[in-house]
Amino acid sequence: MLPRLVSSAIHRSIRIPPPAFLAVLYGVLIAAGTALLMLPGATTQPIGWSDALFTATSAVTVTGLSVVDTGGGFTGFGQAIVLALIQLGGLGLMTFAVLVLSLLGLPVGLPHRIILREDLNQTSVGDLLRLVKAIFRTVLVCELVGTGLLAFVFVPEAGWRTGLWQALFHAVSAFNNAGFALFPDSMTRWAGNPLVNLTVPALIVIGGIGFSVLSDLRKMRGWRALSLHSKLMLVGTAGLIVWAFAAFAVLEWTNPQTLGALPGVPERLMASWFQAVTTRTAGFNTVDIAGLHDPTALMFMLLMVIGGGSTSTAGGIKVTTFIVLILATVAFFKRRSALRAFGRSIGLEEVLKVLALAMVSLLVVMAALFLVTGTHDGDFLALAFEVTSAFGTVGLSRGATGDLDELGRAVIVAVMFIGRVGPLTLGFFLATRMPPRTRYPSARVFLG
Amino acid sequence: MLPRLVSSAIHRSIRIPPPAFLAVLYGVLIAAGTALLMLPGATTQPIGWSDALFTATSAVTVTGLSVVDTGGGFTGFGQAIVLALIQLGGLGLMTFAVLVLSLLGLPVGLPHRIILREDLNQTSVGDLLRLVKAIFRTVLVCELVGTGLLAFVFVPEAGWRTGLWQALFHAVSAFNNAGFALFPDSMTRWAGNPLVNLTVPALIVIGGIGFSVLSDLRKMRGWRALSLHSKLMLVGTAGLIVWAFAAFAVLEWTNPQTLGALPGVPERLMASWFQAVTTRTAGFNTVDIAGLHDPTALMFMLLMVIGGGSTSTAGGIKVTTFIVLILATVAFFKRRSALRAFGRSIGLEEVLKVLALAMVSLLVVMAALFLVTGTHDGDFLALAFEVTSAFGTVGLSRGATGDLDELGRAVIVAVMFIGRVGPLTLGFFLATRMPPRTRYPSARVFLG
Numbered sequence: 001m002l003p004r005l006v007s008s009a010i011h012r013s014i015r016i017p018p019p020a021f022l023a024v025l026y027g028v029l030i031a032a033g034t035a036l037l038m039l040p041g042a043t044t045q046p047i048g049w050s051d052a053l054f055t056a057t058s059a060v061t062v063t064g065l066s067v068v069d070t071g072g073g074f075t076g077f078g079q080a081i082v083l084a085l086i087q088l089g090g091l092g093l094m095t096f097a098v099l100v101l102s103l104l105g106l107p108v109g110l111p112h113r114i115i116l117r118e119d120l121n122q123t124s125v126g127d128l129l130r131l132v133k134a135i136f137r138t139v140l141v142c143e144l145v146g147t148g149l150l151a152f153v154f155v156p157e158a159g160w161r162t163g164l165w166q167a168l169f170h171a172v173s174a175f176n177n178a179g180f181a182l183f184p185d186s187m188t189r190w191a192g193n194p195l196v197n198l199t200v201p202a203l204i205v206i207g208g209i210g211f212s213v214l215s216d217l218r219k220m221r222g223w224r225a226l227s228l229h230s231k232l233m234l235v236g237t238a239g240l241i242v243w244a245f246a247a248f249a250v251l252e253w254t255n256p257q258t259l260g261a262l263p264g265v266p267e268r269l270m271a272s273w274f275q276a277v278t279t280r281t282a283g284f285n286t287v288d289i290a291g292l293h294d295p296t297a298l299m300f301m302l303l304m305v306i307g308g309g310s311t312s313t314a315g316g317i318k319v320t321t322f323i324v325l326i327l328a329t330v331a332f333f334k335r336r337s338a339l340r341a342f343g344r345s346i347g348l349e350e351v352l353k354v355l356a357l358a359m360v361s362l363l364v365v366m367a368a369l370f371l372v373t374g375t376h377d378g379d380f381l382a383l384a385f386e387v388t389s390a391f392g393t394v395g396l397s398r399g400a401t402g403d404l405d406e407l408g409r410a411v412i413v414a415v416m417f418i419g420r421v422g423p424l425t426l427g428f429f430l431a432t433r434m435p436p437r438t439r440y441p442s443a444r445v446f447l448g
Numbered sequence: 449m450l451p452r453l454v455s456s457a458i459h460r461s462i463r464i465p466p467p468a469f470l471a472v473l474y475g476v477l478i479a480a481g482t483a484l485l486m487l488p489g490a491t492t493q494p495i496g497w498s499d500a501l502f503t504a505t506s507a508v509t510v511t512g513l514s515v516v517d518t519g520g521g522f523t524g525f526g527q528a529i530v531l532a533l534i535q536l537g538g539l540g541l542m543t544f545a546v547l548v549l550s551l552l553g554l555p556v557g558l559p560h561r562i563i564l565r566e567d568l569n570q571t572s573v574g575d576l577l578r579l580v581k582a583i584f585r586t587v588l589v590c591e592l593v594g595t596g597l598l599a600f601v602f603v604p605e606a607g608w609r610t611g612l613w614q615a616l617f618h619a620v621s622a623f624n625n626a627g628f629a630l631f632p633d634s635m636t637r638w639a640g641n642p643l644v645n646l647t648v649p650a651l652i653v654i655g656g657i658g659f660s661v662l663s664d665l666r667k668m669r670g671w672r673a674l675s676l677h678s679k680l681m682l683v684g685t686a687g688l689i690v691w692a693f694a695a696f697a698v699l700e701w702t703n704p705q706t707l708g709a710l711p712g713v714p715e716r717l718m719a720s721w722f723q724a725v726t727t728r729t730a731g732f733n734t735v736d737i738a739g740l741h742d743p744t745a746l747m748f749m750l751l752m753v754i755g756g757g758s759t760s761t762a763g764g765i766k767v768t769t770f771i772v773l774i775l776a777t778v779a780f781f782k783r784r785s786a787l788r789a790f791g792r793s794i795g796l797e798e799v800l801k802v803l804a805l806a807m808v809s810l811l812v813v814m815a816a817l818f819l820v821t822g823t824h825d826g827d828f829l830a831l832a833f834e835v836t837s838a839f840g841t842v843g844l845s846r847g848a849t850g851d852l853d854e855l856g857r858a859v860i861v862a863v864m865f866i867g868r869v870g871p872l873t874l875g876f877f878l879a880t881r882m883p884p885r886t887r888y889p890s891a892r893v894f895l896g
């Protein structure tokens with residue numbers, strides 16, 4: 001009876017457009033999370049609604065900005081709530097909804113699949129159920145292996161009970177690119193630990209590259225058989241990591257507040273590698289982010305806006321969007337009417353999409369920055385960094401989170417939500433769709 | 449003999465692509481200006497090469513950033529050199545080259561017209577000579593009328609000789625959107641003068657809206673007969689001025705360092721109007737720019753990037769480019785395959801152009817900001833404001849110009865040059881043109 005009611009309720013709600021449905025579901029999850037975090041047993045000291053809402057939003061959107069110290073402010077129960085919100089938010093509610101319905105033996109009707117399609121950004125509806133099951137397996141395997149590996153680090157330090165919990169928490173947080181850590185200085189104390197520097201970045205990359213790429217890779221058909229999307233994601237991710245690694249190391253090597261504080265060359269190289277992987281969307285850190293030089297902070301903001309892969313736990317405008325922006329620019333100067341990459345072409349209608357995405361993203365970030373700088377006296381760069389971090393659901397901070405008042409928190413909450421639900425979903429609400437009309441005569445405009 | 453030599457030399461040099469030719473000509477003018485400003489008679493105190501180069505570049509690119517006080521550091525002769533550089537730079541060297549050749553009775557061959565076409569961004573080659581003559585008349589009339597009007601303000605204050613020179617200087621500087629002023633605090637002392645607040649903004653708008661719009665308007669055929677470009681420019685310019693006026697007044701009304709320092713409501717409204725017109729590209733100011741609140745500075749940076757009209761003395765990505773970016777975003781959400789405005793459509797290939805322009809602009813601004821923040825300890829917002837001001841050839845400053853070392857100056861000089869020659873010209877150099885090849889099979893990529 002209950003499953004049928006749920007199913008029927010979902011069927012009815014499907015009349016609203018899928019993006020709206022998704023946004024509402026994320027909103028409900030945040031509200032539930034807020035209520036749970038307000039329970040007396042969840043925190044070591046009473047917290048306000050604003051703290052709970054901020055934390056729940058940060059967890060569901062897998063951002064990682066925090067106004068309450070996750071390790072010290074929440075009890076084990078509270079931490080488990082945060083972890084559950086991260087897992088639900090990271091994998092996408094729709095994945096779970098379909099999973100639950102299919103486990104209950106209900107037919108997975110087309111309407112659910114259409115919602116799922118919006119969430120996972122898939123074009124072929126038929127493959128989705130298989131994809132969801134594969135997702136579930138991948139998540140389980142990665143998070144368990146990650147927990148096992150991290151246990152070698154945390155258990156000797158903190159004992160079995162606490163150590164295993166820490167290992168599980170950070171494995172799930174890393175795989176979901178959430179960036180929540182149980183230590184107030186994120187992973188700084190593990191800056192020189194090789195196992196942490198291998199396990200956490202590996203989880204981040206696998207969780208953030210996108211399940212479509214993972215399932216493409218699993219088929220083991222060699223490079224040439226990969227889809228254009230997988231090729232772009234693999235090359236783009238590798239390129240961005242190499243670039244971020246080199247630039248970060250060069251810029252910060254002698255900065256006494258960041259890399260310069262680490263004892264030797266291996267530690268500095270490890271910290272550069274860790275930060276190169278985590279900055280685009282995961283949001284862990286092993287160096288003091290507030291201590292970064294200004295140009296490094298600027299580079300970080302760019303990386304945070306780029307983000308990770310589509311159909312992943314990552315945020316930002318996505319690596320492929322960034323690549324298409326570059327390909328479009330190259331196409332213009334080469335006077336081509338289509339974009340090219342790896343022997344495939346991408347049509348101009350995709351350019352319209354990336355342009356719209358970039359414009360709405362710019363609008364969101366600018367409006368938020370405008371509101372936040374208008375109501376806070378803090379350092380402009382720190383506030384810009386904070387807003388960008390929220391938009392990319394990254395969670396790195398130069399310390400501005402603590403200075404925010406209620407309005408500032410509301411802005412950051414809204415930006416995290418938009419960053420996770422996707423700027424294009426916002427645009428969907430802003431614009432009313434019009435029926436196609438007759439063609440207008442064309443005209444030229446002088447540009448640039 | 450000489451004209452034929454010049455003509456032949458230009459003919460030969462035309463084998464290099466027009467954008468390159470333009471960039472070289474601007475470069476030659478800057479070099480000549482630098483040498484002239486180094487003459488002992490040009491300055492009241494000896495200046496260095498770096499000061500002269502910075503000033504010459506700022507004048508030729510009609511930016512208005514200055515490292516030497518134009519009124520106090522240069523003699524009348526030096527000021528005249530600056531003014532000549534402004535006039536040559538503002539109208540575009542090509543306009544002058546063709547004018548000179550046609551005045552000498554030489555046939556204006558197609559190749560010159562093609563260069564001119566690049567400079568004025570015109571598509572119809574046939575109308576160009578007429579356009580150039582019309583430009584010359586417009587400039588002369590506007591600058592003389594402006595001088596006459598401003599003389600009513602300056603002559604009673606400073607006597608005939610100095611007053612007339614000040615009137616001419618500021619009229620030419622305003623019409624060319626150059627922003628150079630003979631007073632160290634720009635036009636601040638005239639914040640409450642109605643005649644200055646009418647004449648200077650009028651000259652700025654006429655000079656910055658683009659000659660194609662002016663010649664369209666001169667035909668007096670009513671709104672419906674105007675070209676799409678003219679309609680977009682008129683509506684866009686009016687909209688941006690109204691928006692900037694309202695936002696500036698609201699944000700700064702009680703700021704004791706800016707509008708709050710002015711005695712009454714009329715003065716504050718006048719200063720808001722003045723700043724609303726001048727910020728996008730002219731670069732005069734009647735309030736202290738360093739005293740602006742951070743959100744106002746952010747809004748100013750956006751206005752400076754937008755700039756003025758194509759085929760004008762203005763800089764920035766241009767108003768029409770900004771409008772097309774918005775129209776493209778709207779078109780995506782309305783699921784249209786063409787952009788629409790005023791009953792006309794704009795094709796997707798224009799979207800590729802604006803996207804390329806925006807990306808190259810972003811690259812220029814980010815790279816410059818990276819270099820400047822990496823080599824200067826100054827306030828991030830002040831440096832970002834300075835770079836944006838240089839890119840938009842605006843000339844407003846929060847005071848960072850004085851703090852720049854040689855490297856910082858070199859970066860700002862490069863950005864002013866690129867901002868004036870046009871980011872697309874830079875892209876032209878960066879990319880090698882390839883012959884069109886066979887079509888690639890198309891593929892899809894997940895975005896956003």
Ligand SMILES: [K+]
Pocket residue numbers: 062063064177178179281282283393394395
């Ligand atoms: K994150």
Ligand SMILES: [K+]
Pocket residue numbers: 510511512625626627729730731841842843
């Ligand atoms: K200017």
